[in-house]
Amino acid sequence: MIRQFGIDEFIFILLSARWTLVLTLIALSLGGVFGFVIALTRVSRFAPLRLLAGAWIGLVQGVPVLMLLFLSYFGLALAGLDLPPMIAAGISLSLYAGGFLGEIWRGAIQSVPHPQWEASAALALTRAQQYRYVILPQAVRIATPPTVGFVVQLVKNTAIVSIIGVVELARAGNLINNATFQPFKVFAVVALIYFCICWPISLLARRLERGMHAGRPG
Amino acid sequence: MSFQFQFEPVFARADVLFDGFLLTVQLAGLGILLGGLLGTLLALLRRLVPALGLPITAYVEVVRNTPFLVQLFIVYLGLPQIGIRLTPEQAAVITMALNLGAYTTEIVRAGLDSVHPSQIEAGLSLALSRWQVLRYIVLAPALARVWPSLSSQFVLMMLSSSVFSFISVQELSGAASNVEQDTFRSFETYIVVTLAYLGLAMVLRLILMALGAVLFPSGSGLGRLRQSAGNR
Amino acid sequence: MPVVQVDQVHKRYGPLEVLKGVSMAVERGEVVAIIGRSGSGKSTLLRCLNGLEPIQSGRIEVAGHVLDASGRGLRALRKDVGIVFQSYNLFPHLRVAENIMLAPRVALGLSKRDARARAEATLAQVGLAEKIEAWPDNLSGGQQQRVAIARSLAMQPKVMLFDEVTSALDPELTGEVLATLEALARDGMTMLLVTHEMAFARRVAHRTIFMHQGLLHEEGPSEALFGAPRTLELRQFLAGGLK
Numbered sequence: 265m266i267r268q269f270g271i272d273e274f275i276f277i278l279l280s281a282r283w284t285l286v287l288t289l290i291a292l293s294l295g296g297v298f299g300f301v302i303a304l305t306r307v308s309r310f311a312p313l314r315l316l317a318g319a320w321i322g323l324v325q326g327v328p329v330l331m332l333l334f335l336s337y338f339g340l341a342l343a344g345l346d347l348p349p350m351i352a353a354g355i356s357l358s359l360y361a362g363g364f365l366g367e368i369w370r371g372a373i374q375s376v377p378h379p380q381w382e383a384s385a386a387l388a389l390t391r392a393q394q395y396r397y398v399i400l401p402q403a404v405r406i407a408t409p410p411t412v413g414f415v416v417q418l419v420k421n422t423a424i425v426s427i428i429g430v431v432e433l434a435r436a437g438n439l440i441n442n443a444t445f446q447p448f449k450v451f452a453v454v455a456l457i458y459f460c461i462c463w464p465i466s467l468l469a470r471r472l473e474r475g476m477h478a479g480r481p482g
Numbered sequence: 483m484s485f486q487f488q489f490e491p492v493f494a495r496a497d498v499l500f501d502g503f504l505l506t507v508q509l510a511g512l513g514i515l516l517g518g519l520l521g522t523l524l525a526l527l528r529r530l531v532p533a534l535g536l537p538i539t540a541y542v543e544v545v546r547n548t549p550f551l552v553q554l555f556i557v558y559l560g561l562p563q564i565g566i567r568l569t570p571e572q573a574a575v576i577t578m579a580l581n582l583g584a585y586t587t588e589i590v591r592a593g594l595d596s597v598h599p600s601q602i603e604a605g606l607s608l609a610l611s612r613w614q615v616l617r618y619i620v621l622a623p624a625l626a627r628v629w630p631s632l633s634s635q636f637v638l639m640m641l642s643s644s645v646f647s648f649i650s651v652q653e654l655s656g657a658a659s660n661v662e663q664d665t666f667r668s669f670e671t672y673i674v675v676t677l678a679y680l681g682l683a684m685v686l687r688l689i690l691m692a693l694g695a696v697l698f699p700s701g702s703g704l705g706r707l708r709q710s711a712g713n714r
Numbered sequence: 715m716p717v718v719q720v721d722q723v724h725k726r727y728g729p730l731e732v733l734k735g736v737s738m739a740v741e742r743g744e745v746v747a748i749i750g751r752s753g754s755g756k757s758t759l760l761r762c763l764n765g766l767e768p769i770q771s772g773r774i775e776v777a778g779h780v781l782d783a784s785g786r787g788l789r790a791l792r793k794d795v796g797i798v799f800q801s802y803n804l805f806p807h808l809r810v811a812e813n814i815m816l817a818p819r820v821a822l823g824l825s826k827r828d829a830r831a832r833a834e835a836t837l838a839q840v841g842l843a844e845k846i847e848a849w850p851d852n853l854s855g856g857q858q859q860r861v862a863i864a865r866s867l868a869m870q871p872k873v874m875l876f877d878e879v880t881s882a883l884d885p886e887l888t889g890e891v892l893a894t895l896e897a898l899a900r901d902g903m904t905m906l907l908v909t910h911e912m913a914f915a916r917r918v919a920h921r922t923i924f925m926h927q928g929l930l931h932e933e934g935p936s937e938a939l940f941g942a943p944r945t946l947e948l949r950q951f952l953a954g955g956l957k
Contacts, residue, residue: 328644383803387817448560462547
């Protein structure tokens with residue numbers, strides 16, 4: 265039975281976007297924590313830790329997100345954890361986000377000028393206090409535009425988890441297409457919804473970027 | 483936990499994986515070449531013909547704010563509806579060229595913008611046409627400066643080619659899913675294939691670095707631009 | 715007993731030996747200028763006194779804190795020894811008040827109110843009381859440098875180190891910073907200054923040290939040292955520097 269692509273189909277697709285957003289939020293929060301650890305480890309004074317974090321970043325940036333997904337999906341299953349696809353998807357996207365955010369934030373931390381470290385050390389601050397009060401506040405400023413930019417990549421990459429059966433936007437499109445056989449229309453709608461999510465974030469990232477170069481701190 | 487790694491069944495199908503590997507190399511190579519050319523051309527066009535600014539920007543924004551996978555579905559599944567039938571491989575290369583073209587347009591634009599206006603004035607004052615100024619004075623320094631960003635984008639594109647398995651292209655990850663279904667050794671299969679991608683990404687980076695060193699040799703002005711961008 | 719005591723300090727960057735066995739002492743309340751060519755090791759010596767540069771051998775004692783090659787006890791030392799840099803190094807994300815209050819609060823554990831009181835007092839001392847809520851970027855170079863001085867003073871250090879603090883300033887702005895330094899000296903602060911301002915050193919410093927090729931080459935009361943240099947190297951340096 266072939267259905268027409270009507271308002272019900274459209275609403276089904278539109279509602280499935282909430283899972284795209286949920287996945288993005290999971291990956292952003294878990295991956296954010298993970299990325300923060302990676303970034304701090306990457307600039308640690310302890311060489312083996314630095315190498316370890318570097319290896320993780322190299323791995324995540326050197327393999328397809330699809331492979332991270334399969335490895336965590338099948339790996340977790342083998343470890344005896346029979347997780348729903350949604351959770352497996354969230355975990356793999358977090359691993360991916362952690363690698364990229366870790367690298368972005370490492371760059372931000374290292375672009376805080378070295379004299380800021382010296383000046384705060386000379387004022388008898390501990391290393392933790394230097395991070396907390398002097399380095400990180402400046403790094404956050406530097407890291408915000410590329411971090412927001414990365415969110416766009418993250419939203420788009422959630423489409424990949426449709427392959428393990430999570431009914432997010434892309435998968436919803438597939439389902440509707442299988443029922444209506446109107447792929448052009450269906451995927452144009454899907455693309456449009458992604459665009460409506462991603463474009464404002466892209467614009468925000470660009471505005472922040474320009475603000476950085478034009479404005480002064482404060 | 484009683485799981486034991488068994489790589490033998492996977493290695494027994496090494497020929498399938500190797501064919502997939504070769505197809506990934508070919509598709510990615512072709513896609514990078516076409517996408518890189520398309521993007522460079524569009525970036526130049528936008529500079530020369532202001533009227534094209536809006537359509538080119540629209541193209542760049544649409545592509546950069548929608549998933550590659552959905553673009554692939556539109557090209558492969560959607561285009562036949564308007565009478566354009568493509569093999570999965572053709573659809574793959576076209577989608578890749580269009581996608582990478584948009585990113586390249588944006589990166590090269592940034593490169594063109596980074597060339598100081600005085601350079602352009604100097605060229606125009608020597609009676610060169612606007613096209614000649616772009617071609618002989620602006621393009622090479624622009625590309626040299628963005629070569630590191632372009633290289634990263636090319637590597638990302640190669641990695642994204644893994645989603646071609648969604649439309650049953652038998653490239654590396656498509657081959658992997660076949661091997662996985664035949665051998666029931668999913669985890670082992672994907673470990674092997676992940677390592678293959680990792681190796682391919684490293685080799686591609688090395689090739690692009692070498693290419694950059696040839697196109698924008700160290701010791702020349704262009705080499706300095708390339709290296710200063712790489713160190714940032 | 716000297717408040718700064720340096721014995722046979724050696725400092726290397728890789729194969730390059732910058733300090734080749736430096737010894738010196740500074741008494742409480744003394745103002746000592748350190749002069750010399752760039753590369754003579756004068757800034758390195760100053761940075762070693764604050765533990766910013768680890769030393770390979772020798773012994774440094776400042777305000778009762780001993781620094782050796784192990785690098786222990788750094789923070790305790792830094793609470794008593796302030797340093798002001800050539801490039802100010804204010805924290806750009808903090809207002810002037812917060813720049814000054816940060817270390818007293820987190821390193822010394824002062825209450826917000828006490829730290830604020832110190833910020834007000836030290837800013838008044840450098841003549842910038844009205845800039846307490848300003849952002850560093852909105853201040854001139856000279857003002858930024860005076861805030862940096864106030865920031866160090868707020869730790870109530872026993873010794874202050876000044877590393878070419880006027881070198882990054884336009885000539886018309888050096889005066890206000892030098893006046894601040896002179897006022898500090900009058901108040902009895904123990905000060906070590908690496909400087910290119912020979913006239914200032916001669917007038918304000920009780921004693922001047924001339925460093926040459928990683929060693930103390932000549933030292934003495936400023937008036938005598940500038941008026942009658944004994945070594946050829948110092949004569950050449952002063953002739954070049956005062957031209």
